[in-house]
Amino acid sequence: MLELKGRNIHKTIQPQIGRTILQQAVDNGIDWGFQCTRGICARCRCLISEGMEYLSEPNDAEWDRLEPEELDRGYRLGCQTVVERDGAMKVSHRPYFW
Ligand code: FES
Known part of the structure; x- marks a missing residue:
C-alpha cells in the first residue's frame, strides 16, 4: 500500500506499479x-x-536537483520516483515552499 500525504489531503492507495509518486498523487486527487x-x-x-x-x-x-544529503535523508522528486513493487510505503509532499 502507498500512503500519500499532500498538504491537506492524506490517502492510502493501492499503488500502480510503473507510475511515479506524482502521477499517483494526481490520479487520486x-x-x-x-x-x-x-x-x-x-x-x-x-x-x-x-x-x-x-x-x-x-x-x-x-542527483542534479537535490543535494546528496537530501537523498540520504529520504527526499526524492515525486515526478521522477517510480513505484517498482508493492509494499508498505509512506510518502509526504515536502516542497521547499508551499
Ligand atoms: S514537478 Fe517534479 S521537479 Fe518539477
Whole structure:
C-alpha cells in the first residue's frame, strides 16, 4: 500500500506499479504541487519515510536537483520516483515552499 500525504489531503492507495509518486498523487486527487514534471522545479519534492526499497533508484535529474544529503535523508522528486513493487510505503509532499 502507498500512503500519500499532500498538504491537506492524506490517502492510502493501492499503488500502480510503473507510475511515479506524482502521477499517483494526481490520479487520486491529492493536493500535491508540481510544475515541470521533468525533475527541474522541485515543487513535487517529497520525503519517503517508509518503503524506499519499493521505489526506483534516484535518477540523473534527482542527483542534479537535490543535494546528496537530501537523498540520504529520504527526499526524492515525486515526478521522477517510480513505484517498482508493492509494499508498505509512506510518502509526504515536502516542497521547499508551499
Ligand atoms: S514537478 Fe518539477 S521537479 Fe517534479
